[in-house]
Amino acid sequence: MRPGDAEYKNIVSEFSGNERPPIGRFAPSPTGKLHFGSLVSAVGSYLQVRRAGGLWLIRIEDLDPPRERAGAAAAQLTTLARFGLLSDRPVQRQSRLRPRHDAAMRQLLRRQLAFHCACSRRDLPASGVYPGTCRRKPADGRPARSVRFRVEPGQVRFVDLLRGPQNQVPAEQCGDFIILRADGLIAYQLAVVVDDGASGVTEVVRGSDLLDSTGRQILLQEALGLPRPAYLHLPLIVDDQGRKLSKSRADDPVERYCLREALRLALRALGHEPPAGVQSLESQWRWALKEWSIERIPTGPIAIDVQGCRHDDYTPSDDAPISL
């Protein structure tokens, strides 16, 4: 969607006084059922953009078929819908957007902002920083395996809405990074930038595990002439032993939780636990939309005990249906 499209004009006309509505998104990978850490990202991104009267989109990041589980995307969408989390536009599947990823990659190659690389993992130093081996041509005349984006020395500065000014040096973090993988799949970094740009996403709200890759994504945005969205990296959710929840509880899906209790815990993780009298899903959402403030979000990591809201015999009909 771009300025000039009928769809764009319709949406903009709903926002009198604003040139463009804010657009946020939640982009889960269908590698399993929705876990609590993902729910927190969904709730945070939803509240941040809805509080400002904007649109919230869901995009399934199904870029990596070997890591996917059959039916996971549908199960995640069903779980989100039970919380009232519905995309304001048709849900996109990243795997179907490959032509535009390829077009972006070809453009970068044509402009020599990317290059073919013949190196395998074994050729890389232990630091993981690409030494520039194939920058001029693939080493030793070996066949190209992947495509890398050319990273020049220098800082990438941006402001995280929660964490303040950030300063990353991708040349020291990773060097020239992969945009087309040796297995023929488009790399996450390129796909996320191209798709956020094409959807007009103005706010990227996600887990702080992705903070480190923001500098790389900004370099790609600049190379492709895409606008830079605002960034907000939410606290990481850990268990009582400090382990990332998505790792330690990968087999413990949110769909087994009581919805009201799970939403309350997600809001608590975001520094917005509703008062005890605010019980139903609908009243929790109303309260959170009214109270939402970035200043209240902890920078984390946050230890949350999800055991309390897990009910093996739970059925979603125990919660009243909601309409937001």
Ligand SMILES: [Zn+2]
């Ligand atoms: Zn190489």
